[in-house]
Amino acid sequence: MTDSKQGIHEMIDRYLANRLSDTERDVVETRIVGDPAFRDEVELTRALRDGLRELHKQGEVAPLLTPRTWMWRRSPLAIAASVAALALGIGAFVYIERTATEPDGLVVASLQFEHTRSAEGGPDVVWQRTGSSTLLEMRFDVGLEPARSYSVLIERVGSGADATVFTAAAVGTGLDGQLALSINSGLLEPGDYRIRLVPKPARPMQMDAIVYTLRIAG
Amino acid sequence: MVARTALTTETGVNTEAGKTATAQEFGSDAALKELRAGVLCLLTAFVRDPALAEDLCNETFCVVLERLRRRPLEDPGKLAAFLAQTARNLVMADRRMTIRRRTETGEQATIDHFPDERPDPSDVLQSQWNGRAVRKALLELPNLRDRQLLVRFYLHDEDKASICRDLQLSGEHFNRVVYRARERFRVLLDRRFDRPDLLCLALA
Numbered sequence A: 001m002t003d004s005k006q007g008i009h010e011m012i013d014r015y016l017a018n019r020l021s022d023t024e025r026d027v028v029e030t031r032i033v034g035d036p037a038f039r040d041e042v043e044l045t046r047a048l049r050d051g052l053r054e055l056h057k058q059g060e061v062a063p064l065l066t067p068r069t070w071m072w073r074r075s076p077l078a079i080a081a082s083v084a085a086l087a088l089g090i091g092a093f094v095y096i097e098r099t100a101t102e103p104d105g106l107v108v109a110s111l112q113f114e115h116t117r118s119a120e121g122g123p124d125v126v127w128q129r130t131g132s133s134t135l136l137e138m139r140f141d142v143g144l145e146p147a148r149s150y151s152v153l154i155e156r157v158g159s160g161a162d163a164t165v166f167t168a169a170a171v172g173t174g175l176d177g178q179l180a181l182s183i184n185s186g187l188l189e190p191g192d193y194r195i196r197l198v199p200k201p202a203r204p205m206q207m208d209a210i211v212y213t214l215r216i217a218g
Numbered sequence B: 001m002v003a004r005t006a007l008t009t010e011t012g013v014n015t016e017a018g019k020t021a022t023a024q025e026f027g028s029d030a031a032l033k034e035l036r037a038g039v040l041c042l043l044t045a046f047v048r049d050p051a052l053a054e055d056l057c058n059e060t061f062c063v064v065l066e067r068l069r070r071r072p073l074e075d076p077g078k079l080a081a082f083l084a085q086t087a088r089n090l091v092m093a094d095r096r097m098t099i100r101r102r103t104e105t106g107e108q109a110t111i112d113h114f115p116d117e118r119p120d121p122s123d124v125l126q127s128q129w130n131g132r133a134v135r136k137a138l139l140e141l142p143n144l145r146d147r148q149l150l151v152r153f154y155l156h157d158e159d160k161a162s163i164c165r166d167l168q169l170s171g172e173h174f175n176r177v178v179y180r181a182r183e184r185f186r187v188l189l190d191r192r193f194d195r196p197d198l199l200c201l202a203l204a
Helices: A003-016 A022-034 A036-057 A076-099 B029-047 B050-070 B076-105 B108-112 B121-139 B144-155 B160-167 B171-191 B195-203
Strands: A107-113 A125-128 A134-141 A149-157 A163-171 A178-184 A191-200 A210-217 B012-014 B020-022
Touching (some): A036 B121, A036 B144, A076 A163, A076 A178, A107 A210, A149 A178, B029 B076, B144 B160, B144 B171
Antiparallel strands (some): A134 A178, A149 A191
16 A cells, blocks of 8 residues: 555545545545545445444444454364464474473463564564573464465574575464464574565465564574 | 436536536536536535435536636636535535525424435445445454454544554554455445355354
């Protein structure tokens, strides 16, 4: 979505909510008359508002605003893939735990990755490494319409060539619509990482890969 | 509902000066059709009465045609603005006239006690389509927070900043949710619910 398109949508939203000055309102109304594409956007937004009012009138909005189970929406393949990814992570954790020289207790760290990137351009998440081996429970907000599943690629980025440190072929989103991945911190040396989620949509459609960044501080 | 007027570039109106102004002032038939659709869209939103909107739309073009015949616009690029302003003025005039009529006759209050409350059937149908499409679009949102965002923004007209603050969202995330919901809604409306969708809606 371009900034100009975003600006147009914001202006339409404000117009329909009666939040424009008289001058701005005149500009919008002129465009409604003279610009068919703009008018279509206004009519679409108006229909969206109208539809919500209709739902509200019928008492159907409140049930949509309560937590619900989304299991029925997930394909068995995606669910199986999620379980497999979780098992893989836990397996890796257990393996490293057993091979570690110091038998530490189970430490879990939750890392939340938002779909939107920070404006500063820094890493999305920074995790400070501890002395003990830690299970990193990563959760990714993949946005409004998750794909059926995602292939996950974690690459270490640095001065030389990027090195792949972890891959998973198909990971589905969980009950809350987020993608969850658990890996052992032993796999990630201090440094910067790029986590690439490549969507596998349920229907043939173009979906961009989502890229997050992670910094493991030493 | 009043039938739509077949306004073409051959359409003419008699001006006060006794001359005939033609819709050729607006350019091609296609351009005229688009302008008319725009004015009607505006008026329908203003008056929420399709029949009255049609009447006012015709009146708008009559007024503008007359004006153009008498004195062409200095900047032809401002035709859309002129049409929009004329439409708004006519709506205001119509409202003033309605109020005056009420105060003058004294009988209007009696008549107003028996209004036909039934909305236009096509509007009802359209709203029902819209409602179903919105419901489906909302059901497809996996995150409760995203559904809350849309309801608060489009139904309760809360402003973006306060929603972002309450739901701890970035402006970028907000824009993304609204944009995607809008695009999904567009697809659903375009599709107009084929049979499998209706079955899904019945089962949901």
